[in-house]
Amino acid sequence: MTNAPAWLSNSFIYLSAAVVAVPLAKKLGLGSIIGYLAAGIGIGPWGLGLVTNVQDILHFAEFGVVLMLFLVGLELEPTRLWNLRRPIYGWGSAQVLGCAGLLTGAAMAFGVGWQTSLVAGLGLALSSTAIALQTMGERNLMPTSSGQAGFSILLFQDVAAIPILALLPLLGAVVGENEAIAHSNRALEAIKIIAVIGGIILGGRLLLRPLLRWIANSGTPEIFTAASLLLVVGIAALMQLVGLSMALGAFLAGVLLAESEYRRELETDIEPFKGLLLGLFFIAVGMSIDFGVLMKSPGLMAVILLGFLSLKLALIYGLATLMKLPYQERPVFALLLAQGGEFAFVVFQAAAGAQVFAPETASLLIGAVALSMLVSPLLLLAIDKLLLPRYANCNTPQLEEISEQQEAPIIIAGFGRYGQIVGRMLLAQGIGATVLEHDADMVETVRAFGYRVFYGDATRLDLLRTAGAASAKILVLSVDDMEQSLKIVDLVNEHFPHLQIVARARDVTHWNALRDRGVMRVEREVFESSLRSARTVLELLGQPPHEARQTAMRFRQHNLELFEQMYPHRKDRSKLIAVATRGRLQLEEQMAQERAQLARRRPRHWHD
Amino acid sequence: MTANQTTPKTADTDIYVIAAHPSWRESRVNRPLMQAAQALPRVQVQDLYSSYPDYAIDVAREQTALARAQLVVLLHPIQWYSMPALQKLWLDDVLTYGWAYGEGGNALQGKDLWLVATTGGPETSYHPQGYNRYFFDAFLPAYEQSVVVCGMRFLPPLVLHGAHRVGKEAVAQHIETFRQRLQSYPAWPELDELEQCPACLVPMTDRPVEHHETASIEASVGAP
Numbered sequence: 001m002t003n004a005p006a007w008l009s010n011s012f013i014y015l016s017a018a019v020v021a022v023p024l025a026k027k028l029g030l031g032s033i034i035g036y037l038a039a040g041i042g043i044g045p046w047g048l049g050l051v052t053n054v055q056d057i058l059h060f061a062e063f064g065v066v067l068m069l070f071l072v073g074l075e076l077e078p079t080r081l082w083n084l085r086r087p088i089y090g091w092g093s094a095q096v097l098g099c100a101g102l103l104t105g106a107a108m109a110f111g112v113g114w115q116t117s118l119v120a121g122l123g124l125a126l127s128s129t130a131i132a133l134q135t136m137g138e139r140n141l142m143p144t145s146s147g148q149a150g151f152s153i154l155l156f157q158d159v160a161a162i163p164i165l166a167l168l169p170l171l172g173a174v175v176g177e178n179e180a181i182a183h184s185n186r187a188l189e190a191i192k193i194i195a196v197i198g199g200i201i202l203g204g205r206l207l208l209r210p211l212l213r214w215i216a217n218s219g220t221p222e223i224f225t226a227a228s229l230l231l232v233v234g235i236a237a238l239m240q241l242v243g244l245s246m247a248l249g250a251f252l253a254g255v256l257l258a259e260s261e262y263r264r265e266l267e268t269d270i271e272p273f274k275g276l277l278l279g280l281f282f283i284a285v286g287m288s289i290d291f292g293v294l295m296k297s298p299g300l301m302a303v304i305l306l307g308f309l310s311l312k313l314a315l316i317y318g319l320a321t322l323m324k325l326p327y328q329e330r331p332v333f334a335l336l337l338a339q340g341g342e343f344a345f346v347v348f349q350a351a352a353g354a355q356v357f358a359p360e361t362a363s364l365l366i367g368a369v370a371l372s373m374l375v376s377p378l379l380l381l382a383i384d385k386l387l388l389p390r391y392a393n394c395n396t397p398q399l400e401e402i403s404e405q406q407e408a409p410i411i412i413a414g415f416g417r418y419g420q421i422v423g424r425m426l427l428a429q430g431i432g433a434t435v436l437e438h439d440a441d442m443v444e445t446v447r448a449f450g451y452r453v454f455y456g457d458a459t460r461l462d463l464l465r466t467a468g469a470a471s472a473k474i475l476v477l478s479v480d481d482m483e484q485s486l487k488i489v490d491l492v493n494e495h496f497p498h499l500q501i502v503a504r505a506r507d508v509t510h511w512n513a514l515r516d517r518g519v520m521r522v523e524r525e526v527f528e529s530s531l532r533s534a535r536t537v538l539e540l541l542g543q544p545p546h547e548a549r550q551t552a553m554r555f556r557q558h559n560l561e562l563f564e565q566m567y568p569h570r571k572d573r574s575k576l577i578a579v580a581t582r583g584r585l586q587l588e589e590q591m592a593q594e595r596a597q598l599a600r601r602r603p604r605h606w607h608d
Numbered sequence: 609m610t611a612n613q614t615t616p617k618t619a620d621t622d623i624y625v626i627a628a629h630p631s632w633r634e635s636r637v638n639r640p641l642m643q644a645a646q647a648l649p650r651v652q653v654q655d656l657y658s659s660y661p662d663y664a665i666d667v668a669r670e671q672t673a674l675a676r677a678q679l680v681v682l683l684h685p686i687q688w689y690s691m692p693a694l695q696k697l698w699l700d701d702v703l704t705y706g707w708a709y710g711e712g713g714n715a716l717q718g719k720d721l722w723l724v725a726t727t728g729g730p731e732t733s734y735h736p737q738g739y740n741r742y743f744f745d746a747f748l749p750a751y752e753q754s755v756v757v758c759g760m761r762f763l764p765p766l767v768l769h770g771a772h773r774v775g776k777e778a779v780a781q782h783i784e785t786f787r788q789r790l791q792s793y794p795a796w797p798e799l800d801e802l803e804q805c806p807a808c809l810v811p812m813t814d815r816p817v818e819h820h821e822t823a824s825i826e827a828s829v830g831a832p
Contacts, residue, residue: 550664553664554664556664
């Protein structure tokens with residue numbers, strides 16, 4: 001290994017540490033984050049000492065967080081973001097200012113200088129976007145009310161980090177030296193910031209889509225991947241240039257592309273990079289835990305760690321109560337926002353650089369933050385194992401406690417007006433079904449009525465798998481979009497051929513397309529209800545209800561047979577029309593004959 | 609797209625078994641009986657409630673199956689001293705005037721019909737002193753005459769009483785009897801002693817009135 005270049009041996013070390021530690025942690029039920037952190041501790045300077053340039057790696061891996069926010073943005077259309085404006089500013093500022101104030105006050109009460117207290121308070125008030133979003137993603141919490149609230153607060157923190165960083169030089173010992181310069185610069189900076197954000201929004205609206213289309217049309221998939229990455233890197237660099245949060249810029253770009261037709265391609269292209277870099281980021285956090293400081297003053301470290309965690313927990317739990325979050329969701333919500341975040345690393349290092357406090361203080365605080373990142377997944381586990389089961393036993397209406405793997409024998413994809421009827425009838429029979437719905441508003445609505453519905457796009461293989469497609473028997477395919485419906489069929493045929501599909505067809509084209517894919521149990525979505533209406537018309541005309549029913553049944557049977565006859569000719573329009581016309585004439589003739597027969601027998605007929 | 613619940617083989621079948629049970633999951637005799645019939649090559653089985661869960665009987669299909677068969681078997685539990693509702697609807701819809709009976713209605717002439725039934729009550733209950741108050745035979749004339757009016761012979765029924773409680777061995781034996789009978793048909797010893805069926809022609813005058821203003825709808829509907 002001595003002759004291998006550093007990047008090669010380093011990659012080997014990281015990858016093998018991750019490959020060993022993460023599956024192991026998963027197996028132990030600890031979650032992937034702990035696995036990465038443990039891998040980092042293992043290979044870091046305080047473990048085997050295989051890697052030493054921890055800070056460089058940490059900076060590099062922070063790009064994983066940037067990619068993650070880009071992906072989060074992709075899932076969020078501008079209108080939904082706009083709907084979130086109040087939680088973002090309201091609850092976000094409440095969390096950051098509240099926590100910072102509380103922590104600063106506590107530190108000052110212990111006799112720490114106010115500058116140090118303030119910086120420590122502000123830094124520790126921030127939370128780890130990486131851990132929180134990753135965990136929420138793993139637990140499918142994003143669509144729940146606590147997920148939305150948590151996400152809003154994290155978004156605000158990303159914005160808040162900028163003024164916090166700007167504040168540091170003012171507090172430091174170096175303050176005053178170049179105040180005049182700073183003043184004139186500030187206006188320029190503001191202009192630059194506005195220009196860049198405006199540029200991103202404008203460019204994202206007008207330029208990006210045609211550009212992506214042009215690249216997609218070139219037909220080289222790796223170039224599309226390169227373009228996706230380039231997009232995020234470019235925006236990150238721009239934001240960096242004007243001193244804004246890279247993650248925020250990437251998020252903005254994501255939101256702008258959320259409505260574009262390339263959303264899914266971008267997602268699939270960026271996803272693996274995000275996963276790996278985020279893993280690397282957690283490894284770097286693990287490596288950066290300074291066990292030296294910990295050994296030197298374990299008591300102080302414990303006080304800081306426990307102190308800030310418990311203060312934040314208490315305050316955020318209080319906020320959760322104010323927000324009226326379902327109380328089963330409150331502990332996880334509070335914990336996910338209580339741990340220190342990656343921004344704290346930057347804040348404390350910058351503070352040390354600006355001589356707000358000594359480097360030892362910085363490494364003490366950074367150590368506390370890193371440890372909190374290690375502790376919080378463990379605490380989360382404790383909540384899962386100890387606290388939540390007790391809630392489950394309470395006799396309260398339980399809101400969605402989304403576990404990871406679903407086992408129900410039936411999966412319902414699409415819980416709109418069609419799927420709901422199917423699902424409710426099954427439910428009434430006591431038959432469990434896993435319901436997937438991709439419309440967040442619909443999820444919210446039906447959840448309010450107490451249905452267990454998972455937010456998720458059934459066209460995604462991983463989600464289907466999580467929904468239990470491998471073990472389920474039946475898939476009720478009730479999504480309204482024909483393209484999605486067919487995509488799901490293709491996925492199921494390829495990966496879960498044992499699943500029996502019961503499908504809803506929008507129209508004849510859809511019906512034919514489903515048949516082409518071997519789906520035989522298909523219902524045209526308005527066929528049966530139209531027949532009912534036809535019956536009602538006959539009844540209003542005076543036909544006895546039972547005869548109207550018989551007529552409808554016969555028409556139904558005939559129509560179903562006609563469909564079978566037409567299917568082989570679905571691609572030949574003229575033949576199709578010929579078959580349909582012949583069929584219609586046959587039926588008309590047959591029914592006319594029967595009517596005549598009946599009329600002959602019928603003494604007083606009601607209508608003809 | 610009605611599910612076709614008839615056994616697919618049709619080429620050499622001369623027995624048409626119509627099995628009617630509204631809740632197969634509760635059946636402990638009729639179901640094995642049906643399965644035993646399905647296993648025989650000469651038998652075509654129609655699972656009525658599974659083929660027509662919406663009570664929309666395909667008359668043409670049923671008449672074709674009847675025309676092909678020499679022996680028609682009605683297999684069902686006795687409900688309200690008669691056949692299950694869908695079986696009765698089948699009679700109403702399929703055995704039409706001018707096809708099965710009446711003027712020109714001789715499609716079934718000379719065929720045999722065999723009732724294979726179960727009852728919930730034990731044999732002792734079908735007794736003037738039992739809770740069913742009549743001997744079981746007293747409930748059969750409607751069956752028999754329906755068959756005879758179509759020009760068919762009504763073979764002596766095979767009945768298993770107390771079907772919910774009867775022992776496993778008795779059930780097995782019953783099924784075996786049923787199977788052997790289907791296999792050996794028409795070489796049944798008792799058939800030689802059976803009287804030829806009397807001819808019963810229903811005149812047109814007993815049918816729904818055509819063109820006349822006097823008859824009411826109610827009186828005109830249905831078989832004789």
